[in-house]
Amino acid sequence: MTDIERRGGIPAEIRADEDGIKVSGYAAVFGEITDIGGYFREVIERGAFVEAIGRDDVVFVINHDGLPLARTRSGTLRLSEDEHGLHMETVLDPEDPDVKSIVGKMKRGDLDKMSFAFRADVQEWDDAQDPPLRTIKKASLYDVSIVTTPAYDGTSIGLRSLESARAEAEKAREAAQRKKENDLAAKRRIAERRATTEQRIRGIRQDATP
Known part of the structure; x- marks a missing residue:
């Protein structure tokens, strides 16, 4: 659970009718670059949640904490992807004591x-940019939440992944350099063998000349 990060800040739509308290909105938006504390920037790629939807048991909670008010496993929380982002929709039971305790706060704003909690399963870093740009290509989902103050929790996790990406890039550069050096050494050895062979052939020819 230490890999979980949280992002958010998109307004939710909340309305009440005879069916209950309806909450809907986009938990994540694709293609928009977000500054993460000045340490790096982040963008979510379209399709990042395709595998998570229908696979992960995602709960709907308040401020990423407490008992679930809805969840995908029970069918009370519905998640979907479209061109814009990750969309959520739920109808809360107005008789649920936990819902009663927050519905007034939700209506007041x-x-x-x-917000949503996720783990980056596949990501890419562009370290040539300043600050570096992280692209989330595939992610697991843990919860979607309605929050008082959106936070960008998990900055340290992102920075660790950046350092890991840098280390992998350095290993790749070192491996490429070693290969280049080995290739040059191999070419030199071949050239030396050819030169030696040519010298021997010339010597044999000279010895054979009357």
Whole structure:
């Protein structure tokens, strides 16, 4: 669970009708670059959650904490991807004591932003940019949440992945350099063998000349 990161800040739509308290909105948006504390920038690629939807048991909670008010496994939380991003929708039970305790805050706007908890399964880093750009290509989902103050928790996790990417890139550069040096050494050896062979052939020819 130490790999979990949180992102958010998109307004949620909240309305009440005879069916219950409906909450919907985008927990994540594709293609928009977000500054993560000035340490790096981040963008989520379209399709990042395709595998997670229908596979991961995702819960809907308040401020990423507490008992679930809805969840995908029970069918009370619905997640989908479209061209814009990761969309969520749920209808909360107005008789649920936990819902009753927050519905007023939601209607007033005290709880009005979407957030989500995820783990980056496949990511790419562009370290040539300043600050570096992280692209989330595939992610697992843990929860979607309505929050008071959106946070970008998990900066240290992102930075660790950046350092890991840098280390892998350095290993690749060192391996490429070693290969280049080995190739040059091999070419030199071949050239030396050819030169030696040619010298021997010339010597044999000279000895054979009357």
